[in-house]
Amino acid sequence: MLDRDVGLDIAARLFWERGYEGTSTADLTKAMGINPPTLYSMFGSKEELYRQALDFSIARENSRRLEILRSNLPVREALSLYLYDIADGDTQPNKPRGCMVSTAVLQHAEENASVARMTAALREASIQTLKARFDRAVEEGELPAQADTDTLARFYGAIIQGMSAQACDGACNARLKALIDLALTAWPGKRST
Amino acid sequence: MLDRDVGLDIAARLFWERGYEGTSTADLTKAMGINPPTLYSMFGSKEELYRQALDFSIARENSRRLEILRSNLPVREALSLYLYDIADGDTQPNKPRGCMVSTAVLQHAEENASVARMTAALREASIQTLKARFDRAVEEGELPAQADTDTLARFYGAIIQGMSAQACDGACNARLKALIDLALTAWPGKRST
DNA sequence: TCATTAAAATAGCGACCCCTATAAAATTGT
DNA sequence: ACAATTTTATAGGGGTCGCTATTTTAATGA
Numbered sequence: 001m002l003d004r005d006v007g008l009d010i011a012a013r014l015f016w017e018r019g020y021e022g023t024s025t026a027d028l029t030k031a032m033g034i035n036p037p038t039l040y041s042m043f044g045s046k047e048e049l050y051r052q053a054l055d056f057s058i059a060r061e062n063s064r065r066l067e068i069l070r071s072n073l074p075v076r077e078a079l080s081l082y083l084y085d086i087a088d089g090d091t092q093p094n095k096p097r098g099c100m101v102s103t104a105v106l107q108h109a110e111e112n113a114s115v116a117r118m119t120a121a122l123r124e125a126s127i128q129t130l131k132a133r134f135d136r137a138v139e140e141g142e143l144p145a146q147a148d149t150d151t152l153a154r155f156y157g158a159i160i161q162g163m164s165a166q167a168c169d170g171a172c173n174a175r176l177k178a179l180i181d182l183a184l185t186a187w188p189g190k191r192s193t
Numbered sequence: 194m195l196d197r198d199v200g201l202d203i204a205a206r207l208f209w210e211r212g213y214e215g216t217s218t219a220d221l222t223k224a225m226g227i228n229p230p231t232l233y234s235m236f237g238s239k240e241e242l243y244r245q246a247l248d249f250s251i252a253r254e255n256s257r258r259l260e261i262l263r264s265n266l267p268v269r270e271a272l273s274l275y276l277y278d279i280a281d282g283d284t285q286p287n288k289p290r291g292c293m294v295s296t297a298v299l300q301h302a303e304e305n306a307s308v309a310r311m312t313a314a315l316r317e318a319s320i321q322t323l324k325a326r327f328d329r330a331v332e333e334g335e336l337p338a339q340a341d342t343d344t345l346a347r348f349y350g351a352i353i354q355g356m357s358a359q360a361c362d363g364a365c366n367a368r369l370k371a372l373i374d375l376a377l378t379a380w381p382g383k384r385s386t
Numbered sequence: 387t388c389a390t391t392a393a394a395a396t397a398g399c400g401a402c403c404c405c406t407a408t409a410a411a412a413t414t415g416t
Numbered sequence: 417a418c419a420a421t422t423t424t425a426t427a428g429g430g431g432t433c434g435c436t437a438t439t440t441t442a443a444t445g446a
Contacts, residue, residue, distance in 0.1 A: 001393075019300030021214045025434055035395055036435070046434065098299065106296045106361040107212030107289075120362040151371045154359065158372055161358040162351020168299040169313040171347075178344045179351055186379040194423075218404055228425055233405065 005056065007032050007042065012053040017096035020050055020105050020115050047115055054122065057100055061089065069129065075137035076187055079130075079156065080180070086160055087176035090167035101126070102164035127157040147188055159183045198249065200225050200235065205246040210289035213243055213298050213308050240308055247315065250293055254282065262322065268330035269380055272323075272349065273373070279353055280369035283360035294319070295357035320350040340381055352376045 010031050014023050025046050029039050043049035068081045090098050101123060105116040131153035137143040163176045185191060203224050207216050218239050222232050236242035261274045283291050294316060298309040324346035330336040356369045378384060 017300065018302050019214070021212075022300060022302035022305065024302075024432075026432080037437090038394070040435065096300075103296065103299045103358060106291065106299075106358055107210065107215060109211050109215035109217075112215065123358070123362060148371070148375075151368075151375055154364075154368065155372050155375045158352055158355020158359060158376075161355040162353070165296065165299055165316070165354040165358075166347065166351060169316060175344075175347060178341070179348050182341075182344055182348045182379055183351075183376075186375055191384050217402080219402080229405070231424070239404065
């Protein structure tokens, strides 16, 4: 009998590479080495499997990143490490390019609207996580009280989405990090050059 | 007989909203009011039609944007107007959200790899267009000689892709423009605040 | 050992995919 | 007006989609 986490790992990888609409249940059952009825008894449906595969992957990747944000590092340092970690995730060898969530199900058939809402909600949650860290920085005096933490969070969210898109198009790790370094110069505060 | 440009306009809109994989030839023929054989005699195949619809849309939208870049405006002003125009395109009423190219065919089934290469090439071309404008700025002394125009172009390219993703997720025009304004503070040069 | 339960595999449902051979209708030229 | 040509519509081929009823195999308990 197939281990549930192994199955989710295989499914996540397929969905990551080919997207929701580009992955068929036949692809999934073949990669997992199971028959269709087993997939449906274990995971319910293709959409349910996608949701569970997303949850599974996020649970594994997010703890490390949340720790960076929860740490006592200066907010700008924490943000930098956070983005670097995402850039690393976008360009892992022998893994699909880009992020499984950032650029998933943006254009889609009508029948997949509920799946698109799901990934959109995950992206919004990730932006809110950044905003919460920036709000904390305001409370702790690291950012001025009038700082627009919402726009800051959406700006770095856009960088994360742009990195994923460019990684899908073949960008290497160094390029993404150069992009991050430039994005960090938009951080509030004085600048030397 | 269906006018060719009308057909391309209808196809472009469908592909824009639903993506390449999410749009069926039945959707296309129905929206155009033609029968399948007519579609294939006029456009060759679904992939050819997508290519032609992309060319058609780009030809229409890009001239205005290229004029902004070709103008004698200071490079930072030109860039600002260019990005604002894209933000407007991402949030037009009664049109699909986001950009038809920026966030298209990022994840895809293997059989659609050639389509993905096509949209990736279009994105790269748009980045090279930005880089060319920045290189001109170096030549004309608006930017220091050691400015990294390639990274600058990829950075604003990432902003364009992030805006498209967030527009797909429901972001309004004002939010995208706030994001642009913040991204422009990463432009080389001294800053007041 | 044999009946009973649980697991896996097969076969196939109706619907849709991209695309095309063929038939019907409309247009044209004389 | 009638034949030749072009355009439109129908029908369907070969395949895959997500999903499931049914059968076969394997594991379990008395």
